[in-house]
Amino acid sequence: MASPNALxxxxxQFGDFHNTAQCIIDQFISSGQAKWVRHNGIVLLLPHGMEGMGPEHSSARPERFLQMSNDDCDAYPEYNQDYEVTQLYDCNWIVVxxxxxxxxxxxxxxxxxLPFRKPVQSSSV
Known part of the structure; x- marks a missing residue:
C-alpha cells in the first residue's frame, strides 16, 4: 500500500500461510480503497487443489475471496467505451x-x- 504503482x-506457497495473513487481507487489502482511500496493486499468488498435504495446507480457499468481493449484481455500469474499465474500478479486487x-x-x-491499482488474487498455475 505504500507504493501503489509497484508490481x-x-x-x-501453502494454504496455511494465507490463513495466517487473513486478518491483513481482510482489513487492508480487500477494503483498502473504500476504508483507507488507498490504491493497492498487490498480486496474491495462492495455492489451490488438494495435493495430498491436507486441506489447510493445500488450498487457500479461493471462495473466501469471492465472498469478500463487493460486486453488486443489481448495479450495471452505463455501457460506453470505458465499460470494462469502469466495471473493474468499481470492484474491490480481481479474482482470477x-x-x-x-x-x-x-x-x-x-x-x-490499468490506469489504477486493484489487488489481484490468483490461484497458482
Whole structure:
C-alpha cells in the first residue's frame, strides 16, 4: 500500500500461510480503497487443489475471496467505451484462476497497464 504503482507479488506457497495473513487481507487489502482511500496493486499468488498435504495446507480457499468481493449484481455500469474499465474500478479486487502461464502473464500485464491499482488474487498455475 505504500507504493501503489509497484508490481508486488506475494506467494502463499501453502494454504496455511494465507490463513495466517487473513486478518491483513481482510482489513487492508480487500477494503483498502473504500476504508483507507488507498490504491493497492498487490498480486496474491495462492495455492489451490488438494495435493495430498491436507486441506489447510493445500488450498487457500479461493471462495473466501469471492465472498469478500463487493460486486453488486443489481448495479450495471452505463455501457460506453470505458465499460470494462469502469466495471473493474468499481470492484474491490480481481479474482482470477489462471490455467496457463500465458494467462498469468496477461493478468500481470493488465495489472501494470490499468490506469489504477486493484489487488489481484490468483490461484497458482
Amino acid at each position: 508486488v507479488l506475494w506467494e502463499a 484462476n489462471c490455467s496457463t502461464p500465458a494467462n498469468y502473464f496477461h493478468v500481470l500485464r493488465r495489472q501494470i497497464l
